[in-house]
Amino acid sequence: MMKKRNISPATGKLGILTPGIGAVSTTTIAGAIAVSKGIGKPVGSISQLGKIRLGKRTENRNPLIKDSLPLASLDNIVFGGWDITEDNVYDAAKKAGVLDNGLLSEIRDELEAIKPMKAVFDKKFVKNLEGDFIKNEATKMDAAYALMADILKFKAENNCDRMVMVWCASTEIYVEESEIHRDITLFEKAMEDNHPSISPSMIYAYAAIKCGVPFVNGAPNLSCDIPAFVQFAKDEGVPIAGKDFKTGQTLMKTILGPGLRSRLIGIDGWFSTNILGNRDGEVLDDAESFKTKEVSKLSVLESILEPDTYPDLYKEMYHKVRINYYPPKGDDKESWDNIDIFGWLGYKMQIKVNFLCKDSILAAPVVLDLALFIDLAQRAEMKGIQEWLSFYFKSPQTKEGLTPIHDVFQQKIKFENTLRHLMGEKLINYLGLDYYEED
Numbered sequence: 001m002m003k004k005r006n007i008s009p010a011t012g013k014l015g016i017l018t019p020g021i022g023a024v025s026t027t028t029i030a031g032a033i034a035v036s037k038g039i040g041k042p043v044g045s046i047s048q049l050g051k052i053r054l055g056k057r058t059e060n061r062n063p064l065i066k067d068s069l070p071l072a073s074l075d076n077i078v079f080g081g082w083d084i085t086e087d088n089v090y091d092a093a094k095k096a097g098v099l100d101n102g103l104l105s106e107i108r109d110e111l112e113a114i115k116p117m118k119a120v121f122d123k124k125f126v127k128n129l130e131g132d133f134i135k136n137e138a139t140k141m142d143a144a145y146a147l148m149a150d151i152l153k154f155k156a157e158n159n160c161d162r163m164v165m166v167w168c169a170s171t172e173i174y175v176e177e178s179e180i181h182r183d184i185t186l187f188e189k190a191m192e193d194n195h196p197s198i199s200p201s202m203i204y205a206y207a208a209i210k211c212g213v214p215f216v217n218g219a220p221n222l223s224c225d226i227p228a229f230v231q232f233a234k235d236e237g238v239p240i241a242g243k244d245f246k247t248g249q250t251l252m253k254t255i256l257g258p259g260l261r262s263r264l265i266g267i268d269g270w271f272s273t274n275i276l277g278n279r280d281g282e283v284l285d286d287a288e289s290f291k292t293k294e295v296s297k298l299s300v301l302e303s304i305l306e307p308d309t310y311p312d313l314y315k316e317m318y319h320k321v322r323i324n325y326y327p328p329k330g331d332d333k334e335s336w337d338n339i340d341i342f343g344w345l346g347y348k349m350q351i352k353v354n355f356l357c358k359d360s361i362l363a364a365p366v367v368l369d370l371a372l373f374i375d376l377a378q379r380a381e382m383k384g385i386q387e388w389l390s391f392y393f394k395s396p397q398t399k400e401g402l403t404p405i406h407d408v409f410q411q412k413i414k415f416e417n418t419l420r421h422l423m424g425e426k427l428i429n430y431l432g433l434d435y436y437e438e439d
């Protein structure tokens with residue numbers, strides 16, 4: 001038996017705060033409340049349904065993860081958040097149009113009781129959005145302090161023991177990392193000076209870390225993925241994770257890609273296009289917000305296929321990703337992938353994938369799991385980047401200079417072995433030496 005890691009218990013209430021009360025966050029909140037009332041199943045949530053193999057296969061030990069580690073229970077969660085419009089969670093969920101009215105009316109009272117706090121927002125970073133429920137502080141540092149006051153007030157009013165923050169707000173425009181993002185002292189000075197390269201998502205991340213609150217970034221914008229915050233989070237003993245929830249098309253890509261690569265099937269081209277009609281799609285209709293998403297979506301194949309190791313198979317691959325805003329689709333995104341592959345002696349073949357998905361239905365269990373696992377990390381004193389949570393991200397945040405792992409199967413092994421490590425169980429390497437050692 002390995003040494004069990006010291007993890008403080010999940011006593012009291014966990015507050016989950018989301019910047020952004022939109023389609024993803026309201027689907028998460030309504031879903032978690034419905035599940036805790038027994039009127040819905042948490043399909044897709046590993047924290048709620050996932051089991052984990054412990055020991056040898058012959059031992060038949062497959063407990064629920066939540067029975068083997070001290071995760072916060074759904075009955076002990078309080079939700080809150082910020083938005084640029086004043087809609088409570090019930091009204092925002094109705095507008096998002098993801099969940100049916102019947103379900104929403106069953107939990108209407110609980111949802112109406114969750115009202116957003118005024119957002120820190122800057123239209124320069126999200127061009128296709130309008131709102132008037134916005135803080136009006138003189139400097140970005142003042143805005144951070146206003147958010148910190150919100151966090152502490154929420155914690156006290158809701159009698160929370162611990163808090164986590166998960167960014168579920170709109171994708172911001174692409175920001176290049178610059179000098180001020182490399183050092184926390186420079187960053188703080190730049191906040192006082194209202195530096196244009198500090199986006200609202202960075203101000204939220206700063207406020208969270210400064211309050212000792214773990215921060216997860218569900219969108220592709222930089223936010224906590226800057227060296228200044230990596231060090232800051234370590235210094236403050238706070239776990240951070242990002243970026244960009246891995247849900248529809250990219251999840252499929254990181255399932256299919258490793259399969260093709262494992263059998264050394266060559267790829268000439270991978271064309272991915274999407275149509276979606278929700279507000280996320282509208283925001284991504286702006287070229288600068290799309291650029292942030294495009295970088296995140298494009299990055300996944302490189303580390304899976306390793307074109308430098310297999311130049312004949314993958315070096316010339318043409319990878320293109322498109323997102324098209326098409327209002328009639330609502331949250332029902334449709335994606336197409338056309339994959340031009342080649343096999344033995346270079347003979348060409350094609351794979352077509354047409355995925356009719358519901359973006360927020362896929363994202364909600366990811367938000368819940370990330371909130372619960374990053375809270376666990378905090379109680380296990382795991383500070384800084386939580387690379388084991390890469391499993392949930394399109395563009396996993398890693399240590400500077402490290403290539404992120406995108407292969408969903410490798411990510412799952414890392415995730416599960418981290419859980420085994422936290423439980424003090426043997427890590428599983430699938431070697432199976434018994435075959436050759438038994439008489």
Ligand SMILES: NC(=O)c1ccc[n+]([C@@H]2O[C@H](COP(=O)([O-])OP(=O)(O)OC[C@H]3O[C@@H](n4cnc5c(N)ncnc54)[C@H](O)[C@@H]3O)[C@@H](O)[C@H]2O)c1
Binds near residue numbers: 023025083168218278
């Ligand atoms: N749904 C998915 O499968 C998926 C996958 C990966 C990433 N994401 C990302 O998750 C985020 C949320 O997606 P969604 O579909 O819920 O979008 P949405 O437009 O329905 O919700 C986003 C909300 O954020 C609010 N907002 C914008 N800027 C804000 C700020 N500075 N402070 C507070 N609120 C702010 C908006 O008013 C809106 O209500 C997006 O960035 C999206 O790219 C979603």
